[in-house]
Amino acid sequence: MSKKSLKMHACKVGEYFDSTGDGDRTLIDLDHVYVELGGQPVLQDITFTLNDRMFLGVIGPNGAGKTTLLRVILGLVKPVSGTVCVMGMQPNELKGELHHIGYVPQSVYFDQIFPVSVYDVVMMGRICCIGRFRFAKKADKEAVMDSIRIVGLEGLEKRLIGELSGGQQKRVFLARALCRETRILLLDEPTSGLDIPAQQQFMDLLTDLKERLGLSVVFVSHDVNVLAQHADEMVCINRSMHLHGKPGDVVGSERLQEAYRCEFDFLVGPGAHHDHDAGRG
Amino acid sequence: MLSFSFGRTALVGGILIAITCSLMSFFIIVRRLAFAGMGISHAAFGGVAIGIAAGVNPIVTAGAFCVAVAGGIGWFSRKGKLHEDTIIGILFSASMAMGVVLIAVAKAYNQDLLSYLFGSILAVSWTDVIILGVMAALAVGFMVFFFKELLFFSFDEETAMASGVPVRFVYYGLLVTIALTIVVSIKLVGIILVSALIVIPGATGLQLSRNYRTVIVYSMVTGVLSVILGLQLSFSFNVASGATIVLVMFALFLIAVGVSPRRTYMQTLLARLRGPAAVAPDESMPATADAGLAEPDAGTPGD
Numbered sequence: 001m002s003k004k005s006l007k008m009h010a011c012k013v014g015e016y017f018d019s020t021g022d023g024d025r026t027l028i029d030l031d032h033v034y035v036e037l038g039g040q041p042v043l044q045d046i047t048f049t050l051n052d053r054m055f056l057g058v059i060g061p062n063g064a065g066k067t068t069l070l071r072v073i074l075g076l077v078k079p080v081s082g083t084v085c086v087m088g089m090q091p092n093e094l095k096g097e098l099h100h101i102g103y104v105p106q107s108v109y110f111d112q113i114f115p116v117s118v119y120d121v122v123m124m125g126r127i128c129c130i131g132r133f134r135f136a137k138k139a140d141k142e143a144v145m146d147s148i149r150i151v152g153l154e155g156l157e158k159r160l161i162g163e164l165s166g167g168q169q170k171r172v173f174l175a176r177a178l179c180r181e182t183r184i185l186l187l188d189e190p191t192s193g194l195d196i197p198a199q200q201q202f203m204d205l206l207t208d209l210k211e212r213l214g215l216s217v218v219f220v221s222h223d224v225n226v227l228a229q230h231a232d233e234m235v236c237i238n239r240s241m242h243l244h245g246k247p248g249d250v251v252g253s254e255r256l257q258e259a260y261r262c263e264f265d266f267l268v269g270p271g272a273h274h275d276h277d278a279g280r281g
Numbered sequence: 282m283l284s285f286s287f288g289r290t291a292l293v294g295g296i297l298i299a300i301t302c303s304l305m306s307f308f309i310i311v312r313r314l315a316f317a318g319m320g321i322s323h324a325a326f327g328g329v330a331i332g333i334a335a336g337v338n339p340i341v342t343a344g345a346f347c348v349a350v351a352g353g354i355g356w357f358s359r360k361g362k363l364h365e366d367t368i369i370g371i372l373f374s375a376s377m378a379m380g381v382v383l384i385a386v387a388k389a390y391n392q393d394l395l396s397y398l399f400g401s402i403l404a405v406s407w408t409d410v411i412i413l414g415v416m417a418a419l420a421v422g423f424m425v426f427f428f429k430e431l432l433f434f435s436f437d438e439e440t441a442m443a444s445g446v447p448v449r450f451v452y453y454g455l456l457v458t459i460a461l462t463i464v465v466s467i468k469l470v471g472i473i474l475v476s477a478l479i480v481i482p483g484a485t486g487l488q489l490s491r492n493y494r495t496v497i498v499y500s501m502v503t504g505v506l507s508v509i510l511g512l513q514l515s516f517s518f519n520v521a522s523g524a525t526i527v528l529v530m531f532a533l534f535l536i537a538v539g540v541s542p543r544r545t546y547m548q549t550l551l552a553r554l555r556g557p558a559a560v561a562p563d564e565s566m567p568a569t570a571d572a573g574l575a576e577p578d579a580g581t582p583g584d
Binding site: 074108117130 | 311313426429430432433435436437439440441442443444445446487490491492493496
């Protein structure tokens with residue numbers, strides 16, 4: 001779709017707050033989003049919604065625009081056209097509501113001798129709760145310790161972040177994303193670089209936290225298997241939307257192979273086969 | 282030293298500079314801006330030359346010029362047009378070249394220029410100390426009021442941005458603060474040596490601690506101690522104050538490297554001093570950078 005055929009629409013302000021009933025509220029709504037970077041189209045015609053307490057898996061091959069999609073939701077990249085509504089607001093209007101959004105980036109390229117402890121890193125997540133020109137209060141310190149506890153890192157809070165293993169660092173960044181009043185959790189390939197048991201443990205922890213804390217999750221990954229087991233819905237993108245539906249429908253679709261440009265067995269493992277066709281594309 | 286009026290002004294001015302530069306040094310080290318600091322300080326030569334050639338106070342022109350260079354470094358690197366080190370290399374050498382040409386055209390190779398290059402304790406007046414105090418208050422104020430934003434931005438810029446940290450303001454604010462601090466420090470240590478003041482204290486602190494709070498304390502102690510000892514030695518032996526301060530700072534850095542708890546022999550020594558019951562490494566200073574850690578629960582992933 002050419003960008004000229006698309007129009008910008010305003011969010012229906014108040015939609016999020018006026019809605020009632022858990023599970024029905026639309027927290028994120030993307031409608032025909034078109035994004036360019038450096039004059040090149042990166043995302044075209046992206047349309048999906050994230051409802052309250054939903055686990056949405058976003059899959060796609062490397063370079064599909066998955067990270068850009070998260071950056072659009074966070075307001076770090078502005079779409080050329082289409083509508084992005086987060087909690088009923090455009091991302092650039094979210095200033096006062098950012099404490100409801102937790103973000104775990106794909107990689108944090110920090111110096112291994114950066115002199116901050118696990119506690120200090122998690123405290124960074126409280127920055128939008130503390131406010132400008134203010135210092136952390138008792139409530140902030142308690143929130144940090146609670147987050148460290150729920151991700152299973154109690155006792156390591158004084159450790160230097162660079163001394164932790166990759167799996168532990170991922171947990172620290174998850175704790176940082178959770179130590180605010182998080183309602184929406186955006187994760188960008190948080191299991192990349194982890195071995196299979198570590199991936200499984202991270203996913204189990206995430207699923208448990210989602211239920212306990214009532215989170216709505218957008219989980220970006222190129223790994224179909226990881227998400228198919230945990231997501232309520234899946235979206236497959238490769239610059240544009242290829243699939244959107246229940247995990248069983250997405251995994252069983254031939255359009256998944258088109259998006260990844262490789263054989264089905266390479267994506268979901270040998271022997272696994274589904275006859276279902278796609279959801280909507 | 283304190284019996285001379287110029288000794289007192291130099292000491293007060295030097296301590297103000299040391300406090301400002303040492304606090305800034307922490308961010309320069311963790312944000313890896315050491316080359317930017319060096320580039321801005323050397324670019325100050327161009328600004329000083331403009332002032333000398335135009336007959337204006339060189340510190341004023343150097344201040345404006347350094348802020349412009351800092352802004353240029355920030356703009357080019359943020360826009361991704363050039364790597365940060367590339368643009369620093371270009372602006373730094375071009376500024377110095379411009380300075381040389383201007384000085385030659387204005388026929389201004391004199392003692393005054395040398396004092397800007399290498400610093401002159403005699404050149405520091407009470408007026409300079411007042412200007413230094415105002416600048417130090419502004420720079421320290423910026424770093425204190427935006428400390429958590431600067432720390433978050435230095436550690437993980439993208440997530441800081443996603444959390445509402447005004448990353449652009451913080452980045453340019455830090456560069457401008459570096460530029461202005463460098464300019465006001467020129468009179469004491471000179472253009473050539475000022476970059477040492479914004480790099481060595483932070484590097485020394487990082488050798489002695491892994492907690493940012495104590496890194497900053499050690500950094501400030503290094504800066505202030507270097508200024509006091511350096512000025513006293515320069516008075517006693519009648520040598521250039523700026524160079525002496527930098528050499529004292531370098532000596533403190535070498536001592537810190539030698540006694541750093543990161544060194545294996547220091548860990549062994551500390552363990553022996555604590556006795557057999559305290560062989561386990563101190564929590565505030567873990568044994569080694571690559572030390573293995575007990576996982577929080579059985580089977581927790583490790584890389």
